[in-house]
Every structure is written in C-alpha cells, then in structure tokens.
Amino acid sequence: MKKWIEDLLELQTIDMRIRNMKMRLEMLPKEKVSLEAEMKKEEGEIKSKSENTKKTELAIKRAESSIAEVNETIKKIQANSAMVKKNNEYQAMMSEIAQNKAKISDFETEEITLLDELEKAKTELKAFEKQYHAKVQTIKENLSELQQMEGEVREEINRLIAERAHKENGIPQDIIRLYSRLLKTTGDPLVKVNNDICGNCHLKLTPQTLTESRKGSVITCDNCQHLLYME
Numbered sequence: 001m002k003k004w005i006e007d008l009l010e011l012q013t014i015d016m017r018i019r020n021m022k023m024r025l026e027m028l029p030k031e032k033v034s035l036e037a038e039m040k041k042e043e044g045e046i047k048s049k050s051e052n053t054k055k056t057e058l059a060i061k062r063a064e065s066s067i068a069e070v071n072e073t074i075k076k077i078q079a080n081s082a083m084v085k086k087n088n089e090y091q092a093m094m095s096e097i098a099q100n101k102a103k104i105s106d107f108e109t110e111e112i113t114l115l116d117e118l119e120k121a122k123t124e125l126k127a128f129e130k131q132y133h134a135k136v137q138t139i140k141e142n143l144s145e146l147q148q149m150e151g152e153v154r155e156e157i158n159r160l161i162a163e164r165a166h167k168e169n170g171i172p173q174d175i176i177r178l179y180s181r182l183l184k185t186t187g188d189p190l191v192k193v194n195n196d197i198c199g200n201c202h203l204k205l206t207p208q209t210l211t212e213s214r215k216g217s218v219i220t221c222d223n224c225q226h227l228l229y230m231e
Helices: 003-079 087-168 173-183 207-215
Strands: 190-192 227-229
Touching: 003 087, 003 173, 003 190, 003 227, 173 227, 207 227
Parallel strands: 190 227
Antiparallel strands: none
C-alpha cells in the first residue's frame, strides 16, 4: 500500500473521530434541555399535588367554620326562646332551628368527604415525594455528567485537532485539498474498493479506475468522486 494511502487513512481515522465528537457535542444542549424540562415537569406535579392538599385543608376549615357559625345561630335562637309567647312564633322558631341543623348535617357530610379526600391526597403526596426526590436526584446527576462530558469532549477534540495537524503535514497538498473537500460531505473521504465496487456509493467501478486503484494512484470514484484505495 502506498504511503499516501496509509497516511491519509490515519488522518481520516482522526477526522472521523473529531466528526463524531462534534456530533456528540451538538447533541448535549438538547439532552440538557430535555432533562431540565423533565425536572420542571416533576416540580410542577409535586407543586400541584401539594396545592391540592392545601386546598382540601382550607375547604375543611371553611366547613368547620360554617358549622360553628350555624351552631352560634341556633344558640341565639334558643336564647330568645323565652321571649316567644305565641304558638305560631314557637313553631317558626323550631322550624328555623331544624333548618339550621339540616345545614350543619350537610356541612358535616361535606367535612367527612373532604377528610377522606385529604387522607388520600396526603398518602399520594407522600408516595410521590419519595419518587420525586429520587427522580430529581437522578436528573441532577445526569446533568452533572453531561456537564463533565462536555468538558471532556471539547478537550478530546482539541487534542485530536493538534494530532491531525501533525499527520496532515506529511501528505501531498493536492491530495489534502481533495480530501478536505470530501470531508465536508457524508461518509469517509477515502474508501476501500470491495469486489470492484466503491465503498461509498456501492456502484461498480470502471476497468480504468480499478487499474489505477490497483497501482495506488490518486483516483476517485466515477460516480461519487470519493477517493479510492485497494489493499
């Protein structure tokens, strides 16, 4: 195998590594945004469950307050009972007391329902809090790992760039120019010929191209223009 091919394959290995590292670097911000969105969602859910619990507690207090107010009303009515002389006034008073007791019964039923809801809400909140803290801890660890990875990837890219500069120096400039142009496209710039077929576009090569490739000449595919080599 010609030296230019060996040198270019070494350079290409470095460049493919740089390309992959840059792609990984580009993905990191999206992964961070995804993790932060997940954390925000978890925070929103626990806040919502906590607020629902507080709302139920307030509703219970309102029911208790209403019961106390109606009881005070009944006491006032009963306190004035001694002043009632007529039968119709007495019947009206008893009817009003009965109506207020019915209100208390409704408030008590509401309170019992709310207490059941509160117990259920607190149980759910407690269970969710355990999951929440575990999830948030995992998310924070993942974010920390991504931050560390970003630094490591950037450091590796810089190291590879310095290494490729050394490798590039020994390769003829005309080959480097062609290789650099192909490096901007997808796939490997320099591809192996397999069974008379281009390793990039997978189309059959012409006899002349195959002959030149066997010689180790600087030759490109007739179809995709990628550099070719044979072992």
